[in-house]
Amino acid sequence: MSRINRQIVALLLAAHSVVLATVCFAQAKDRSPASVIGTIVRFTDGATTVDVTVGEDSPAVRDFLSMLPLTLKLEEFAGREKISYLPRKLKHSGSPGSDPKDGDLIYFVPWGNLGFYYNTAGIDYSDQTLHIGTYKASISTLNELTDQPVTVEILR
Numbered sequence: 001m002s003r004i005n006r007q008i009v010a011l012l013l014a015a016h017s018v019v020l021a022t023v024c025f026a027q028a029k030d031r032s033p034a035s036v037i038g039t040i041v042r043f044t045d046g047a048t049t050v051d052v053t054v055g056e057d058s059p060a061v062r063d064f065l066s067m068l069p070l071t072l073k074l075e076e077f078a079g080r081e082k083i084s085y086l087p088r089k090l091k092h093s094g095s096p097g098s099d100p101k102d103g104d105l106i107y108f109v110p111w112g113n114l115g116f117y118y119n120t121a122g123i124d125y126s127d128q129t130l131h132i133g134t135y136k137a138s139i140s141t142l143n144e145l146t147d148q149p150v151t152v153e154i155l156r
Helices: 003-030 059-066 139-144
Strands: 040-044 049-054 070-073 075-077 081-085 104-108 113-117 129-135 149-154
Touching (some): 059 129
Antiparallel strands (some): 040 049, 081 113
8 A cells, every 4th residue: 555545544534533523522412311200209118109200300300319219207288288308408499380289299499398299279380399290199098108107219
């Protein structure tokens, strides 16, 4: 192979490397972390379980998931929800507020608590009520988890 042919091959290989590196960088830059929407979080006392499907990808939800597993204690609040206080307040800056519905798990910013809403009549949108996910459980099932240690973990 002549000296000129070797130089051409070397230039082509160098150009190929630059193009490949540029494409890889662009793909990495555009890649966002995997969404947490659809993650299942299980609340259980060992006999009774309530599964929550994460329905929001926000800083508050991601911080909540980063705390798991943990053990909480649910308590009745105002005939509307079962609440539990987290070990610390969630990092929530940039998380949208919500208009809670029955069957929502929320995070209430001022108090730093989770809430399983089961009676949202008369409760409207608030920037301080952050949607975490939804659950399907009766009030009697929620009552079975009340006033005792409940393990909270990511199921999948």
